[in-house]
Amino acid sequence: MVDRTTSVAPFTVESSVYKTVQDLLKEMSGQSAAEKGLIRWSLHKKLEANPSCSVSLIRVLVKELEKLMQIHKTRSYTHTIPVLHTIYYVVMQSGVLIPTSVYQTVYECMMKLLILPSPYSAVALSTLRSIKMEMTTPGSLYHRRVTAEQNLKNEHFILQEKVFVLADPAVFSAPLEAAVRTHLEASSFLRDTSTLEKNMVLHVLQTGLGTTCQSSRLAQALEALGEHMVKTYFQEVVLAVEKSVEHGAGARANYVNRLQNIHRDILTASKEEQTELDHSSVFSTAMPYPKINFHSWKDEEDLWNLLANFAMCCGSNSTTVDKEEKDKRDSVWSEDSGIKRDLKENNFDDTARPASMNPAPSFTRRKAFKTMKTPRKLSLMSEKMDVFPGGSPLFNEDRRRHTAQVVVLGDDRVLGRLARAFHSIRERESKCLILSKKLNLRLYYVPVTDAAPSLSSPDSPGENEGRLSLSSLLGRVDPWYNSNINSLGAAISKLAGKQSVHREPSEPNVFLLDTLCYYLRCGTQPVNLPLYSVKMTRSSCDVVGEVFVAHLEVDIPEFRHLKKNSTKEPRVSRKKSTVFGSVISVSYTEISLSKRQVVKGEAPMTCGVVITSEPAAVTSGKDHLTVEFHSVNPGNNTTIQTQNISIKALQHRTLSVCLDKDSRSTYTDVQRVDISPCFKPGCSIGSRSEQELLFSEYLDKVLYLPINTFTGVTP
Numbered sequence: 001m002v003d004r005t006t007s008v009a010p011f012t013v014e015s016s017v018y019k020t021v022q023d024l025l026k027e028m029s030g031q032s033a034a035e036k037g038l039i040r041w042s043l044h045k046k047l048e049a050n051p052s053c054s055v056s057l058i059r060v061l062v063k064e065l066e067k068l069m070q071i072h073k074t075r076s077y078t079h080t081i082p083v084l085h086t087i088y089y090v091v092m093q094s095g096v097l098i099p100t101s102v103y104q105t106v107y108e109c110m111m112k113l114l115i116l117p118s119p120y121s122a123v124a125l126s127t128l129r130s131i132k133m134e135m136t137t138p139g140s141l142y143h144r145r146v147t148a149e150q151n152l153k154n155e156h157f158i159l160q161e162k163v164f165v166l167a168d169p170a171v172f173s174a175p176l177e178a179a180v181r182t183h184l185e186a187s188s189f190l191r192d193t194s195t196l197e198k199n200m201v202l203h204v205l206q207t208g209l210g211t212t213c214q215s216s217r218l219a220q221a222l223e224a225l226g227e228h229m230v231k232t233y234f235q236e237v238v239l240a241v242e243k244s245v246e247h248g249a250g251a252r253a254n255y256v257n258r259l260q261n262i263h264r265d266i267l268t269a270s271k272e273e274q275t276e277l278d279h280s281s282v283f284s285t286a287m288p289y290p291k292i293n294f295h296s297w298k299d300e301e302d303l304w305n306l307l308a309n310f311a312m313c314c315g316s317n318s319t320t321v322d323k324e325e326k327d328k329r330d331s332v333w334s335e336d337s338g339i340k341r342d343l344k345e346n347n348f349d350d351t352a353r354p355a356s357m358n359p360a361p362s363f364t365r366r367k368a369f370k371t372m373k374t375p376r377k378l379s380l381m382s383e384k385m386d387v388f389p390g391g392s393p394l395f396n397e398d399r400r401r402h403t404a405q406v407v408v409l410g411d412d413r414v415l416g417r418l419a420r421a422f423h424s425i426r427e428r429e430s431k432c433l434i435l436s437k438k439l440n441l442r443l444y445y446v447p448v449t450d451a452a453p454s455l456s457s458p459d460s461p462g463e464n465e466g467r468l469s470l471s472s473l474l475g476r477v478d479p480w481y482n483s484n485i486n487s488l489g490a491a492i493s494k495l496a497g498k499q500s501v502h503r504e505p506s507e508p509n510v511f512l513l514d515t516l517c518y519y520l521r522c523g524t525q526p527v528n529l530p531l532y533s534v535k536m537t538r539s540s541c542d543v544v545g546e547v548f549v550a551h552l553e554v555d556i557p558e559f560r561h562l563k564k565n566s567t568k569e570p571r572v573s574r575k576k577s578t579v580f581g582s583v584i585s586v587s588y589t590e591i592s593l594s595k596r597q598v599v600k601g602e603a604p605m606t607c608g609v610v611i612t613s614e615p616a617a618v619t620s621g622k623d624h625l626t627v628e629f630h631s632v633n634p635g636n637n638t639t640i641q642t643q644n645i646s647i648k649a650l651q652h653r654t655l656s657v658c659l660d661k662d663s664r665s666t667y668t669d670v671q672r673v674d675i676s677p678c679f680k681p682g683c684s685i686g687s688r689s690e691q692e693l694l695f696s697e698y699l700d701k702v703l704y705l706p707i708n709t710f711t712g713v714t715p
Contacts, residue, residue: 017056020046025064025082027483028482036483036487047093055096055102062105080116087131094207095285107128107132107135119713123525123712126525135249136249137244139207148160149290154238156238157241160403162291162404165294165295165407167180169297170413170664194231199285199288200285201234202219203285204237204259208259224270287517300421301421303406304424304425314402401437402440403439403441406444407445411449415445416548416661416665418443419548420665422705427682430682443708447468447471448492471486479711484710488516492512526709527711529613530704532547533545534675535673535675536667550612550660554608554610556584556606559632586629587599588640588642588645589642607631608630609630611626611645614641625675626639644675644676655671656670657673679702
């Protein structure tokens with residue numbers, strides 16, 4: 001069931017850990033993408049094999065934080081993020097009782113970090129909350145994480161998590177898809193419910209009781225028990241943890257007493273003769289891999305279907321939630337239901353009145369929505385607006401809902417597809433809440449490309465010309481994401497080659513699986529990428545509405561060859577270019593303080609337009625678009641910055657529009673393109689009264705695609 005760890009001299013352990021932590025921090029500034037992420041992974045593996053080094057590792061990490069705070073005026077805060085996440089992971093993974101004095105030092109250090117600018121203070125606050133819960137209820141972080149990930153059935157903590165990995169078939173060839181599927185879905189074969197429950201009981205008792213826990217005898221006793229008895233003790237441990245979390249620090253003594261009773265009962269219940277082992281030894285209970293559902297993302301509708309099926313599976317635990325939501329909607333939608341009045345009367349008299357004694361209702365309820373007054377309209381609107389908070393899923397979100405973790409694998413094209421699917425989901429939810437009542441949706445991105453460009457220098461301008469511009473952006477915003485996730489693309493691309501060389505089923509790539517799990521568990525801070533609405537009017541007068549997240553390109557098909565020639569041979573003049581004249585007209589709003597300056601005009605000699613999104617997370621200003629007008633003569637190229645732009649073809653010509661560099665999202669025979677920030681569906685109201693303007697913070701909000709990272713940036 002578990003492996004017994006060996007004891008190592010404390011001084012040797014601490015010096016070894018210190019060196020590893022220093023190497024970990026240096027790794028972030030390293031240039032080789034192939035080596036990034038390996039030091040963190042090896043550190044976690046050492047912790048799994050030897051949990052007793054947890055205390056030494058925490059002490060070293062706290063000293064690093066204190067050094068960062070002392071010289072923060074002359075040093076970047078970049079190293080704060082890996083240290084904070086490593087502390088969190090160590091505390092969650094550790095199977096030993098961490099002394100109160102160590103926790104107190106960590107807590108005091110975290111409090112000092114709250115003065116740092118965002119997003120560092122946000123990560124510090126999230127970590128602080130986790131540490132505080134673990135201080136009062138040792139083992140609770142591990143318990144909640146594993147229970148949710150493994151969907152362990154119990155009566156006291158019913159939250160579930162499910163992982164969906166969607167790979168873009170445009171990037172993943174059949175051999176690569178098969179290889180990645182084999183490596184990721186190997187986690188499903190390593191799951192045994194009874195073993196998971198035994199490890200859970202052992203971990204919580206070791207963490208909560210410390211040296212008083214007879215780990216060796218306990219492990220033997222759990223192995224000797226039948227499945228029914230193991231499940232019984234598992235339920236008791238879950239109840240003890242949840243009660244302690246509910247009551248806070250004041251319940252610490254009762255929590256320890258309950259664990260001692262469970263510990264004694266397990267040893268007593270086991271009738272098998274037990275051999276004498278070292279009672280001071282600590283058994284490793286490494287966190288198991290969650291079940292990963294791998295899919296080739298062939299249709300944008302697939303995401304909705306997967307989430308809807310997951311929500312239906314969770315429906316059996318949501319009876320109470322549905323009733324509460326129904327009552328809430330009734331009180332909001334009805335103008336004259338008298339619910340509040342009835343509740344006040346019932347507070348004084350709990351006796352049910354006979355039907356004949358009830359007064360006649362003052363209204364007749366109709367099977368239709370009534371016209372709502374402004375405050376109630378805004379209340380319903382705010383209910384439908386899910387802002388996807390960036391805090392820890394264990395604390396900051398509605399505990400009644402389950403979590404769907406969606407990981408997309410691919411380049412900019414798969415993020416464009418995700419943006420359109422996400423917008424479609426939000427549009428459906430604005431009309432009828434189906435998923436939002438039961439699911440928290442968390443989005444993750446692992447960049448993989450078939451072109452395999454170098455990721456060694458994310459600041460390189462050439463990188464943005466490829467199909468990994470968004471991964472480069474995320475890497476600049478979050479260096480820890482760049483170190484651990486951007487480096488995965490190269491490892492994934494090599495899997496197909498390894499599979500074909502060995503020809504036989506190879507051992508699962510544990511590095512890939514471990515890194516993905518680390519990303520899912522610690523990547524809780526979103527970088528919000530703004531979405532832009534595209535309205536395309538075709539020659540047939542049909543209007544097509546779409547959204548994009550990173551890139552839009554407008555071509556004039558009959559001049560496309562001249563654009564290619566001008567790019568390849570910029571110095572060669574061509575007399576035929578004079579036949580162009582003005583082929584498009586442009587209208588846009590310049591970015592200015594007044595936001596009122598509208599520029600209209602024609603763009604002569606233009607053979608194409610490239611529009612790139614510049615999120616505020618990178619510009620440290622406002623979200624905007626960079627628009628490049630490509631001329632036949634490269635010397636006449638122009639660039640503007642705006643948030644709204646309209647492009648219209650002249651002289652009976654048509655345009656071709658490609659979204660997010662994806663040929664599958666190319667529209668032809670387009671005469672006019674209108675681009676503007678995409679608002680959250682259901683939040684744009686044409687006519688506003690004075691009362692509505694008072695609540696303008698809830699109106700016309702831009703829709704963002706929240707990609708989870710380790711640092712995160714909010715608009």
